[in-house]
Amino acid sequence: MNSQDIRSTFLDFFKNKKHSIVPSAPMVLKDDPTLMFVNSGMAPFKEYFLGNAQPKNNRIADSQKCLRVSGKHNDLEEVGYDTYHHTLFEMLGNWSFGDYFKKEAIAWAWELLTEVYKIDKDILYVTVFEGSDDADNLGMDTEAYDIWKEYISEDRILKGNKKDNFWEMGDQGPCGPCSEIHVDIRSAEEKAKVDGKSLVNEDHPQVVEIWNLVFMQYNRKADGSLEELPNKHIDTGMGFERLCMVLQNKTSNYDTDVFTPLIREIETITHKDYGKEDKVDVAIRVISDHVRAVAFSIADGQLPSNNGAGYVIRRILRRAVRYGFTFLDKNEPFIYRLVNVLVEKMGQAFPELKAQKQLIENVIKEEETSFLRTLEQGLTILDRIVETAKGIEISGSKVFELKDTYGFPEDLTDLILREKGFTYNKEDYKKRLEEQQSRGRKASELKSDDWTILIEDEEQEFVGYDTLETNVKITKYRKVTSKKDGEMYQLVFNLTPFYAEGGGQVGDKGYLEDQHGDVVYILDTKKENNVAIHLTKNLPANITEKFKATVDAKQRYRTECNHTATHLLHQALREILGDHVEQKGSAVHSKYLRFDFSHFSKMTVEELRDVENFVNARIESKLPLQEQRNVPMEKALEEGAMALFGEKYGDAVRTIRFGQSIELCGGTHVNNTADIWHFKIVSESAVAAGIRRIEAITNDAVKSYFHDNNRAFFEMKDLLNNAKEPVKALQNLQEENTALKKQIEQLLKDKAQNIKGQLKSEIKEINGVNFLAKKLDLDASGIKDLCFELGSQFDNLFLLFGAENNGKAILSCYISKNLVESKGLNAGTIVRELGKHIQGGGGGQPFFATAGGKNPDGINAALSAVEAYLA
Template identity: 40%
Template sequence: MASSSKFTVPSVNLDNLPTTPEAWNADTVRATFLSYFQSKRGHTFVPSSSVVPHNDPTLLFANAGMNQYKPIFLGTVDPQSEMATWKRAANSQKCIRAGGKHNDLDDVGKDSYHHTFFEMLGNWSFGDYFKKEAIEWSWELLTKVYGIPGDRLYVTYFEGDASQGLEADEEAKKLWSAVGVPEDHILPGNMKDNFWEMGDQGPCGPCSEIHYDRIGGRNAAHLVNMDDPDVLEIWNNVFIQFNREEDRSLRLLPNKHVDTGMGFERLVSVLQDKRSNYDTDVFHPLFDAIQNITGAPPYAGKFGEEDKEGIDTAYRVVADHVRMLSFAIADGATPGPVSRGYVVRRVLRRGARYARRYFGVTLGEFFGKLVPTLVKQMGQMFPELVAAEADIIRTFNDEEEAFAKALDRGEKLFNGFAEKAKKGSGVLDGLDVWRLYDTFGFPTDLTRIMAEEAKLTIDEAGFEKAREEALEASKRRVAKGGVEVIKLDVHDIGKLESMSEVPMTDDSSKYDRSKQAITAQIRAIYHNKEFVSSTRGISSDDQIGILMDKTNFYAEQGGQEYDTGSISIDGKAEFEVQNVQAYAGYILHTGFMKYGSLSVNDEVISEYDELRRSPIRNNHTGTHVLNWALREALGDSIHQKGSLVAAEKLRFDFSHDGPVSAENLEKVEESSTKYIRQNLDVYAKDVPLEEAKKINGVRAVFGETYPDPVRVVSIGVEVDELLKNPNNEAWENVSVEFCGGTHVGNTQDIKDLVIVEESGIAKGIRRIIAVTGVDAHRLQQIAIEFGGRLDKIDKLPFGPYKETEMKKIGKELKELKTSTVMKNNLIKKFDAMQKELLALQKAQEKKDTAAATETIAAAFEKNPDAKALVIPLPITANPKALSGVMKTLPKKYKDKSVYLFAGGKDGQEFLHAAFVSGPLGQATTAQKWTESVSSIVGGKAGGKGPTSQGVATNADKLNEGIEEARRFLEGLQI
């Protein structure tokens, strides 16, 4: 799906283009390329697809311009789709190479031309033009339109490979010579450089690269493909003409395609006569913004040893990373612990560390401040950036804030590891590197950078061993986690009360978002039904409970799930907290030791997992909003009967007679969204219970016992304001509840609330399950994309293909996991389409029945003496029409036999059927006749008595099937 389908590229006058490097700005360079191929060479402009290939599980990110055209190259394109009509296409594709097979992350900042995000200018031919046109046009565009001196350009062609049975691409060589490239600028290249393959299998072919010499005035042929920064590849023309088979053999394709890609940033540097991509206006607006925010010296373009302070490298890294991250987030990638999400988090943390280390910024809002500059710079070409600007900034701020705290401790720990390594072999212990990653989320490439700065290397084998051992231990802990969590019973609590050194736990820090990590003291360790002094000697597979004097962990209560996280002494010991429960004022943290040992009275760092807590906060505040919205939509009879607040969802039980209608669910979701989108602050305060009860509209769970004072949570109005005039009728329009849970600071953090299920759990009690935040957005996108598919099917012309697609998408709709409200609307749309289709089918059936009846009658009128006829019918493959006609045959043609074929137009599927009566019935049966035809056309046929019907599986065998039916008839000699 194109990410900006309504966007049309600005055109330029190709007869009035810049003539000096200073006049070639980046926007003009891009627009010139697209205008040349769109207006002069008849290409369709296709907006860039998303950098997040939602429908291609083989890719982490779109990494080349051809990704969105794979269905055409692989022959799987929907024949009814717009894509199937394209013969020529051109665009500027957003690409990310920061993970997987194509990964340029480690090179970013170090050289002048690598980026994690870049644009790929491309033109494609799908079975239309081939080598001649591609070569002539690329040379014309570069030398005549852009005005690049031809003597600065070098081209390569495939030299052949005898082991693959491939000859040299002499055709490309001759074509380059014909456009005027000197012979010593036309260079042969091997399989690695000049034979492009989509994968282990699939379309492939020779390619021809164009390289540019930044210096000029010399012969630079010997520097081509030698990673020289001054002789760089700018364009690659791929001539797709083979298919790599499963057995690794090559087979010629029926159609030949052209797939080209030109690095936009590199082209801009060439036209602006800059020796580095970073010296162009692609990056300078971001460099200026970085300098304005940080007060750093201006960017000077230094590399390697010249960049002694590392400032210029940091400029390049930060500017590159903010581009990559902004486009990834805009297209739906969010920071996470695995796969694509981990790549985003890893790049952000890498950039954040550079920003703090070299620019001295305080993390929390730095990257977010750069986003408006990027949006202003690229928002016209890529409007999805404009639409997602607020989300991008919010994501940056949240991730930076979370990493900043880990960075402080991680860098301190790294310095300790580094000192140890310097005193020894100069190699960082692999186990230490693993702990930096495992405990503090330090990507290993970030640790490598820090090691390089400290003139150290990493024990890679040791790191890998530590990773594997930790993975195995984690599997064992997960298995143990399935076992019942250890609990404190009445006797255990009695022991604690008698232990003066173990006070009740102060858990007030759990509400303070600035206290994700606090210092605490271990007061008791619980193992095997005993309180022990230390974890020393206890297996890492044994479950342990820890009590501290204070905690910032949330113990499970009031429907909200417990926190997870760690209790540790940096570099010496770590305890993995998997569950937290409260027992009469004592907070027990249960889990497993990951390494080292802990003892009573140890000073430790207590740190909850913010990545788990954050969605729980969203869902808890979302539960309050939902409670309010339900009463708004359904009235005061709504009372809370229970709830669950987890990281992945919220569940809310309430009193209501009968199911909530689709219309009312929509009202509830709309009211919730409206409330959330007001970006209201969330307030909380402990209030004397009797005073709190007087607040008009306050919501509480009937029968619940509340503490005194009770915590009041209000969304949008300060609690003190509520207490000034508790009877104010306006408070009916405010969400106010008694609640001991954790909440967001502002409703904008929730983003969206989506209902995914509504059901009954008991008489008069209903249950709603909903999600918020990123999960809500994901489900909305699923519904939006599904709706787009419905729209495409709706526009299809009536016929067998549309009927098949309707059946297929109808089954998918039943299983679709998305917003209940949006799914109801999709069902309504589908039902309307189905109703319209049914009406068309009935009309077509009536039309086909009449046409078939007339055709059969005309055939026997023309051949009155024939005892049997084979008749192709001028109708679609309509089973109801054919069955209806077959039922009339015994009455109309008692002594006649007939073989009918329906459909088969343009290679579409067809049906066939036999009616046997009269003389033919003495010689054979309808079943034998159709079996004979089925042996040719595929599929099976069957029936009872005088009739038999079949469906052909070989759609292109219609004529052969007709001939077989006649041949079978002739062989009977009736």
Template identity: 40%
Template sequence: MSKTSEQVRREFLQFFEDRGHAFVPSGSLLPADDPTLLFTNAGMNQFKDVFLGTGTRPYKRAVNSQKCIRAGGKHNDLEDVGHDTCHQTFFEMLGNWSFGDYFKAEAIQWAWELLTGVWGLPKDKLWATVLGGDEPAGLSGDTESIELWPKVTDLPAERVLRFDISENFWEMADTGPCGVNTEIHIDLGEGACDGSRHAAKACGINVEDCGRFIELWNLVFIQFNRDESGRLEPLPAKHVDTGLGFERICAVLRGATSNYDTDVFRPLMAWLEKRCGVRYGGAHDTDVAFRVVADHARACTFAIADGVLPSNEGRGYVIRRILRRAARFGRKLGEHEPFLHLLTPVIVEQMGEVFPEIARRQKQVTQTIREEEVSFNRTLDRGLEVFERVAAKADKQIGGELAFELYTTYGFPVDLTQLMAAERGLTVDMQGYEKEMARHREISAAGAGFQAATVTGLPETDDSAKYETGPVQAKVLGWVMGEDYVKEGSLPEGSEAAVVLDKTRFYGESGGQVGDTGSLAFHGGRFDVRDTKLVGHCVLHVGIVAEGTLKAGDEVTVQVGPQRADTMRNHTATHLLNWSLRKVLGSHVEQAGSVVGPKRLRFDFTHAAAVTDEELAEVERLVNERLLVDESVVVLQLPLLEARRIQGVRAVFGERYPDPVRVISIGTDDPVGEATKDTPVELCGGAHVQRTSQIGFFKIVSEESVAKGVRRITAVTGHEAVRYVQRLDESARSVAAALRVPVEEMAERVVALQKEVKQLRKRPGAGAAAFQSEFVVETPRGRALIGRTDVSSLPEMRKLCDVERQKGVAAMLVAAIGEGGVTVTAMVAEALVKAGEARADEWVRVAAAVVGGSGGGKPTMAQAGGKDADKLPEALRAARDWIRDRLGGTG
């Protein structure tokens, strides 16, 4: 019965392909077009549109092995990983599906045939569970499955057990497709469970933490859709969705009681044993660490390969938590230096053929994990010292203030603090932690500008006309000054306040779109609106009384300024930019933030590498192409659930959308029926143009890094885009005139001049290299210099560093541009190296990575090179940030 994991996967797929099922490759861990999910957590995610009746496939039966992560949201296994031998954050789910084809009889019969006939599992050890009925939920028993089990298999009726909705009704989220299910369980024998984790109950099926009776296969019969009100509605057709945990069945077929005692995990365990000099199976604490590190390395490798990069928001934060949890458990194995990234090649070697994307992106994945490890390691040891000091004195609880400090200062996710506390028999004051977090958010919000969040008693504003721009009459209800809402009195000329009206056409800043500007005209005067804020449901018109005296109760004429038209151009262009980036860079691109104003638009998105000039040109071309064909921009108001069903719909993860919600579709008048994955369609509450031609012209101004794995594009449209190109043209003509060549030959002439200068510098007596300082970082350990030189000779660059070292400079990084690209040299004082505070070889790699190169050397002196000279300013900034972070400096 013992089989390799490769055999198990192949035999499962072949069994169902032989029965008319089409093999479908695994979908991405990023759920396609489903903002309700953090990660793909089941095989059926990619078929959700079929179950809802909004999509079709060219096949009626499907089979696959789907990669899944359960580490957040409704299905979250993160805290269990390591402490038992069956939970994982990342796993494969083997599954077979029927889309309106076969139903319960075939699903039950084939599952039994594969388990007992092909794989030879003992029939007398298998059990089935079904829904016995759930009166509070309004569901009767699944009599069809109850009758089918002994009819289409040789499982005795007495081993078909009945449970309620908590065990035998399956739904993948709070809303969406669902239905009754029947599960197949196996009895692994008395020795498989010591009962210590469920002492109050005897071993049995569906007894939590029982290791003897475990679920193998879940057969879900999807017939309903649960809407947002909780109501169950019949689906257009009945479907089958099954899930068989790959790692679990591999363990069972090998006679193992642990998923980690199979060839799925054995290569990772062997690598860790060799690396750490610790034996797996030797002690409980280290065994937990082995399992955590092995599982988390798999989760991070696959997630990052699919475009989920560590960050402080949404999916990225979950991956960051997983990485940091693994790094902390690495300490229990004696690992104090970055090492998790070294597991990625082991995983690729084992699974790269089945999932080729991890092989294609191995370099990016390894680099991303290492950078995250290096970043966390800087604070991990200090944070652990703080925790240990407080925990040693604590009676029963770790204070919320400390948990908050560990998060903000040392980067410890609060669940990591809870885990460390539990290991010492302590709890964490989560109420105190949440209080500190709320206070932090208030301070941050206050620091961001207008401070109205603390004002109470603000009335609701009728802003239903905010998408129109013509004048409208309104009444002054009051105004906010400081932290007070004033409902009577007057504002003399020159007074600054935030006026509250009963209704308005001004758009309050939200969803990335800045607030409108304009005016409120009243008898004998005018209030100039400089900004519009939204606090709850109240619209605040922030500005100054330009003429006259404004009184409470005054009738005013509300007039939105002409800048709104430019903002609308930029907002629609932002949607097209989002669409174009996914077309050019890949489906992993996710919006990470945006600011849309009248002058320009700014769009942040997830992408690990700098966008090349060629890619930017293609992004720009695709956007302008859609402007030239003059497509319609359609605005629909739809129920949230219906909007989410639209194929290709984009939504900002974590954003809370109203119900009904506005849907913006470009190029199709009926996104519900006609949209494809190539249609720019988004959930959005902002203001937009009516046709793409009204945008006029789209031009990218800059592309840069704003955080690890997050890029930013700034662009202009319309008149601003024309002015920007005109300025570029004027500059080019001026430079060409100075060089006395046509504009077309300017670049060639500059290259020739650079060669001449280089030859002149090689002449005897040309002089020593000069250092041009870009950044000076003052640190407690001395001064750090970052800058450039005109000489790219490594000996000359080392001389520069030696000269500054003799002057007492603690660290120095110098870069030069030559024929072959960029050359970088770094120097770090020996005292800093010995103290473990900084190393030249690590520092130089930070800069080299930005310019597309690599390097190394000694801890005190190192060199590197790269090809992308245009990225040198960004590389120097990265070098500054790194040394400032390591040494605690400013500048």
């Protein structure tokens, strides 16, 4: 059974069990502050487990893309070295939200594995939670144990500890005991020697967990205590890659058809054979795994970058590049060439790969090229460190700096040092690394109390599309503390006019006013698990009363102008540049808008002008807002609404239309394009390969822009004596300035020639060296020319010239090359030392170097010091 059949068989099985089959959610999370990526199958459904929303069907099944490379669930360093860990993996799962529970979940799992997939019952083991002796004081999951006895002999039901058999989504939230299904695919000879049950959960490569059935029945509170959930849920996750290994009779995930096409392509490109050398095998496994993670991330809208989720993706890709560089002898980009094979293999199940293929290839290739340059630079620096080492042990701090400053991997440094017969202080390196990580944890650390529930309210209502002011009640609140913001309070209302940050649009600000006229300011509004969270510095005094919630109307209006303009901008770019343009990110603030889009070249001045004109024409056309709420997704797409890759949409969506522009959007907008007043692009730049960025302004910001430009124009005109044609007057000034510069350059050259004649007579011999140290009235360029002209006429020449330019000191040192070789003199070393006299520093080549400083009074001291040094 090939991998595509295995996946479809799973989904068809649960479809027959009355489950709704849903597509995989985007892997990159945008409205969950606790996670960067979906790291388990349940992550997209957290809002259902928390009771913040109701699913259309209480039974769901899917194949979810997951990424485990950061935080609690981090498999990155195992990837490649074993045969069953991955960064990106598919999690096959079936879910029950308050519907069926343990009996059905266990029965269906056993039926699918043994009757449909025909896995031999004698190679399966199951585990159940044995209970805990800690503060939770939980007993054994006898319910699950008794159910399993109906299907499998008791000697194959193993009792697991809290670490292995109690699943929690985090420090707080829904959790519960779980029952794992393990498979033993060892040979008969191996099984005869060692009983399989002793290898369960012992990281044996052929005795692995294949499916985890989680029974969500508790809620973990901030103080660590547990409480029963009002509804019990089922959350299961089966590793697709491991299932393929079992069903295809392989002993490694990498030997299944999920990975073999990628491995064959790597062999072809690198001329290395898989299966002959351990180091090569590890490298090939790393690359075949990592290209999947990076490709899916880019398809879901997350580009490599220097921070947050983008940094994680860049780190994964760079790990793949350095394994290719080190073990496959690839010092040129090649990983991007694997994307075509990946799309052929997985594009049917995940159409986003097909749609984004060109972008994925371009971004990966550019990242490869950039990091290979970094590796070359790091190798040069490492060679210099080795050359200047006083022993065979290199400082751990230097290795850390090489990694932190230049991005050169520590394990690659270790490998190269060992090849050269060197080591480094690993304890010192670990200390520096831990200090950095500790600073990062403290900066991002967020502590939160349990929610205090004031009113049981199942689902919050957003009324902010229709009003900016309404009466509300606080349903729950909690205190949160962070190093960045200090002590804050998060409030949840029964209904809210405040738009919560999402879809690129910032959250609303405003205030709450109680019946006594006391005001508490809302500083921001965020979304967490489908609930609007309102941030404030102070807790309202009369918290159980009714409040009037008022949104900052001016900020909302400016934001709406910018958000509406992004829709028109998107339409303009597709009209003028082509249908290949797709939105790749946006940021909509009250002061400006930022719009990222796919396009493979810098926009011309004419294209930018055409885009501006296109948008402003729609503004002048006074197009009214046509909004539709709760439209079935299929109907919205049929009507031409544009959906964005990487966004998670529900069954019912909201469409926003202005003329021919129609998009799926949950943000807020003006009622008529005329409200925008005017649209102005202020910059266009590159973000990554094939991704451009436009920053623009509207309304009040454009008025300020034109006002400032107008004032600058009249100030310039005043400086030009109110010339009737200021542009022509400015051109004339530029021409005059160019001519005068040429005259000055010629005068300085003549001056230097006159000085050179005078200086020849002042050169004196000290210990066989022709020496001169003098302060000159020339600029740095003139002094350099003078040094080399004198150097061409005198052997064994040592010059030090000082000068003062614009209140700054300059020192220039010239040494004949034969002196550099015969006497070991170095101009760079000398000026660095002499630079102390002028309170500065410098450097250069052994035969010519310069130093700059802020103390011109120290020039004479430097000149005297060098003569004493030479004498």
